[in-house]
Amino acid sequence: MLKDYYADLHIHVGRNQYGGPVKITASKHLTIENILLEASERKGIDIVGVIDCQAPAVLEELQQLLSDSKAVEKKEGGIQFGNTTLMLGSEIEIYDQNCAGPIHVLCYFPFLKSMTIFSNWLSDHMKNSQLSSQRFYGSAVALQQKTKELDGIFIPAHVFTPFKSLFGKGVRQSLEEVFNPEWIDAIELGLSADTHMADQIAELHRYTYVTNSDAHSLAKIAREYQLIRMAEPTFKELQMAFHQIEERKVIKNFGMNPRLGKYYTTVCQKCLRPYKESPCPQCESVTFIKGVADRIAELKTSSQPLSNRPAYLYQVPLEYIPALGPKTLDKLIDHFGNEMSVIHHVNKEALIPVIGNKIAEMIIQLREGKLLIESGGGGKYGKIAHK
Template sequence: MNEFFSDLHIHIGRTLTGKPVKITASKNLTLTNILKAAKFPKGLDIVGVIDCHSPEVILEMENLLEAGKLIELVDGGFEYENGVVLIPGTEIEINDRHCKGPIHVLAYFPSMPALKEFSNWLSERVTNIQLSTQRIYEEARVVQEKVKSLNGLFIPAHVFTPFKSLYGKGVEKSLTEVFDSAFIDAIELGLSSDTNMADQLSELHSYGFLTNSDAHSLAKIAREYQMLELEEPTFKALAQSFKNIDGNTIKANYGLNPLLGKYYRTTCANCFIPKQGAVCPNCGSQKFTRGVFERITQLADAEVKPKRPPYIHQVPLEFIPGLGPKAMENLLNHFGTEMNILHRVNKSELKGVVKKELAEMIFQARMGKLQVAAGGGGKYGRIQKFD
C-alpha cells in the first residue's frame, strides 16, 4: 500500500478552443492545465475533474489519448504523462419532485466508454450539455441507477452549504427523501463542516467522507483534499477506499477549520453580521443566510460517533498572512510542491527559506493550530493570530 494525495472536485473553466464550461471559473482552468498544476505546484497524485461530460472536454481527452499523453488504466482512471491520475466525472443539479430545493451531486466514471455513454444520456436531459453543473430533468433515483449501471460512483456534493446541497436546501431531515441510500458511495462535506460536525447525523455513519476543493481556479486546487492509502492509484482502488475494502482506505482528511468556511454561522444576507435576533442590528434586514453550524444542530440525532480517519484542520497556504507571491515562489523553488511544504518539510528547513515568523505560521497551519474568526453569509473566516 502507498499514500496518495487526492482532490476530487475540480472544475473546468474553458475548453481548449476557449468555450466556457464552468462560467464562473477561471479561463485558464483547462483540463490539461489542471493535470499539469496537479503535479506542480500542488503535488497531488489523483484528481477528480467533474466537468468531463462536456463534449469538447471528452474530445480533449481523446486527443491526449491519441498523442500518448494520457493512458487509460486497466482498473479505471487515466494516467497523465507526469504521473497524475485523472478520475473523470460530472457535477449535476437535481431538483425533482421530492426535493425541497436544488441539490448538487457528483458522479465519476472508470472508462471512456462509460463517460461517453453517460454524456450522451445526460445530453437528452439538460439544456446545454457543454456547460457545468446543469439542472437535469430526471428523477434523482433514476440518475443514481444510470450512474451505477455504468459502474460509476455517486456522491452528494458539499452537503451542508446553504445553497444547492443535500441538507442545506434539498431535504427536510433525511437523504432518503430524495436518494436511494444504497446507491450513495460517499459524502462530500464542503468547506464549512468537518467529520466531527457531520457525524452528528446518524444516517451518515455508514459513508466515507470526502474533503475536496471545489476549485474554480488553478490556485484553489487542493484547498481541501484527502490522503488515500491504496494498492495503486486507480478508479477501482479509489472506489474501494470509500468502503475500506482490501486495505484501500481514506487515511486522513485535510480541510479548512469550519470557522474559515464561507457559511459556518448564520449571518445577515446583506451585511454578514452574525444573527442575534429576528432583525439585523446593523441594517434592519430580516433576511439571513442559515449557517452550517445551525443547520447541523437542527438535524443532530447521533449519540455515539463512529471511528473515522483523522480530520486535520489545515489552513491552506493562500490563507496565511504574509505569505505573498515572492515567498511562495521561494518555497516552491526549494521544496518542489505545496504538499511537500505542508507535510514533509521540517521547521528548520522552512526557516532557512522564509522569515522565522512566517515559517512558524506555516508550521502551525500544518498542525491546525492557527486561531481563526468565523466566516458566514458567503464571506470566508480569517486567520487571527498564533495559538
C-alpha cells in the same frame, strides 16, 4: 503492497480547448491540461477528480491528450498524466419532485468510453451539457441508477452548504426523501463542515466522508483533500477505498477549519454580520442566511462520535497565510518540490533560510492546526486572524 495517495476529487474546468466557458464562474486558466500540470508539478496531488468531464468539448480534449500520448488510460480506470491520475467526474444539479430544493451531486466513471456514454445520455436530460453543474431533468434515483449501470461512483456534493446541497435545502430531514441510500458511495462534507459535525446525523454514519477543494481557480486546488490507502491510484481502487474493501480506505481528511468556510455562521442576508436576533441590530433586516452549524443542529440525531473515523486535520492553504505571496510560494516550491512537501514534511529549520522565521512558524502552526481563525458566513470566507 498498499501505499498512501493524496486526492482532491472536486475540481472545475473553467474553459474548454476552444476557449468556451464550462464552469462560468471559474477561472479561464482552469483548463484540463493546466489542472493536470498544477496538480502534478506544483501541488503534489496524486489523484484529481475533474467534475466537468461530461462536456463534449472536454471529452474531445481528453481524447486528444490520449491520442497525442500526453496521457494514458489505465486498465482499472483513470487517466495517468505525469505524476497525477485523473478521475473522470461530472457535477449535476437535481431538483425532482421529491426535492425541497436543488441538490448538487458528483458522478465519476472509470473510462473515457463510459463517460462518453453518460454524456450522450445526459444530453437527453439536460438543456446544455457543455456547461458545468446543469439541471438534470429526471429523478434523482434515475441518475443514481444510470451511474451504477456504468460502474460509476455517486457522491452528494458539499452536503451542508445553504444553497444547492442535500441538507442545505435539498431535503427536509433525511437523504432517503430523494436518494436510494444503497447507491451512495461517499459523502462530500464541503468547506464549512468537518467529520465531527457530520457525524451528528446518524444516517451518515455508514458512509465514507470526502473533503475536496471545489476549486474554481488553479490556486484553490487542494485547499481540501484526503489521504487514501490503495494498491495504486486507479478508479477500481478508489471504489474499494470508499467501501473499505481489503484494507483500502481513506486514512486522513485534510480540511480547512469549518469556520473558514463561506457558510459556517448564520448571518444577516443584507449586511453579512452574525445574525443572532431579529431584526438585525446593525441594519434592521429580518432575512438571514442560515449557517451550516445551525442547520446541523436542527438535523442532529446522534451525539455519539464514531471511533473508527479517520482523523480530520484542520489545515489552511498556504495562500491564506498573511505575508506569503505568490513569489514566496514559488520560492518554496522551487526549493522543496511541491506544496504537499511544504505543508506536511519540510521541517522548520529547513524553511527558515528560505522564507524567514515568522512565515516558517506560521507554516508549522498551519500543519498543527493552531492558526487563529475568524469565522466566515453568508458567502464570505473566514480568514487567519492577525495576532
